[in-house]
Amino acid sequence: MALDQEEVETVEKKGEKEMSFFDHLEALRWHIIRSLVAIILFGIVIFANKDFVFRQVIYAPRYDDFLTYRVFCYLGDWLCFKPAPFTIITRDLAEKFTMHITVSFVLGIIAAFPYVFWEFWRFIKPGLYPKEQKAARGIVLVCSLLFLSGVLFGYYMIAPFAMTFLAGYELADTLSTPTLGSYVNYLVMFTMPIGLVFEMPIVSFFLTKLGILTPSLLKKVRRYAIIVILIVAGILTPSPDMVSQLILATPLYMLYEASILVSSREMKRKKREAAKEEAELLERERRIESTNRD
Numbered sequence: 001m002a003l004d005q006e007e008v009e010t011v012e013k014k015g016e017k018e019m020s021f022f023d024h025l026e027a028l029r030w031h032i033i034r035s036l037v038a039i040i041l042f043g044i045v046i047f048a049n050k051d052f053v054f055r056q057v058i059y060a061p062r063y064d065d066f067l068t069y070r071v072f073c074y075l076g077d078w079l080c081f082k083p084a085p086f087t088i089i090t091r092d093l094a095e096k097f098t099m100h101i102t103v104s105f106v107l108g109i110i111a112a113f114p115y116v117f118w119e120f121w122r123f124i125k126p127g128l129y130p131k132e133q134k135a136a137r138g139i140v141l142v143c144s145l146l147f148l149s150g151v152l153f154g155y156y157m158i159a160p161f162a163m164t165f166l167a168g169y170e171l172a173d174t175l176s177t178p179t180l181g182s183y184v185n186y187l188v189m190f191t192m193p194i195g196l197v198f199e200m201p202i203v204s205f206f207l208t209k210l211g212i213l214t215p216s217l218l219k220k221v222r223r224y225a226i227i228v229i230l231i232v233a234g235i236l237t238p239s240p241d242m243v244s245q246l247i248l249a250t251p252l253y254m255l256y257e258a259s260i261l262v263s264s265r266e267m268k269r270k271k272r273e274a275a276k277e278e279a280e281l282l283e284r285e286r287r288i289e290s291t292n293r294d
Contacts, residue, residue, distance in 0.1 A: 155190070
């Protein structure tokens with residue numbers, strides 16, 4: 001006799017519960033290994049194209065023809081700004097090589113992020129109920145788009161403003177000659193953390209699902225959140241001008257509002273499911289009482 005869908009799901013759940021702690025560790029180990037292999041493969045491709053990567057990607061914000069500078073100058077003279085000239089030097093004999101490896105690894109992580117998150121999702125998905133899996137459908141795509149959007153936003157919006165300010169900051173007769181390591185580290189700081197910050201709606205979704213967060217709480221602390229967002233924008237953008245800080249603070253606030261919407265939607269879904277389960281329970285009890293009377 002064929003099993004119906006609910007029975008199949010029950011059998012699968014029982015099979016998953018029979019996995020021991022060490023079985024889970026073994027599964028996690030292979031997910032991590034495959035993720036590292038993907039990062040290394042992307043890193044190798046990037047490592048092999050060092051001239052293109054450094055000239056067209058890493059050093060691009062230093063040049064006048066960078067997309068951000070051209071767009072802002074096109075919008076108006078009062079928005080137009082250009083990068084301050086500076087020379088990148090190396091003080092350590094192996095700095096060029098180590099920074100080449102570092103850049104390849106970081107860009108490998110960014111390029112492989114969708115696959116890495118997919119591996120992470122494959123690990124935690126069997127532990128979720130079918131309804132939870134259905135509610136989280138498309139989460140790999142959404143998380144990947146949010147992360148990559150954050151990285152691109154940091155690269156095209158935060159990095160040009162911050163580097164222009166830092167490189168152009170004058171202090172007596174001090175020349176601006178940053179090391180390659182300093183330049184790369186700042187560029188990573190202006191991009192990777194922004195990508196993680198852009199995952200705010202996803203974090204809100206899972207915290208709401210766990211019952212830790214509610215939309216009413218997010219609305220209640222909105223005014224404090226705005227202050228925190230401005231502080232974060234001030235930290236992530238070394239430039240003291242309001243333009244660069246508002247450029248970062250605006251999407252962060254929009255992400256906060258999106259988090260409220262995501263949390264509200266998930267809360268409504270949980271209430272609908274709870275009401276449906278309660279109605280099914282009452283109907284089941286009514287049928288049992290009816291059967292007993294008969």
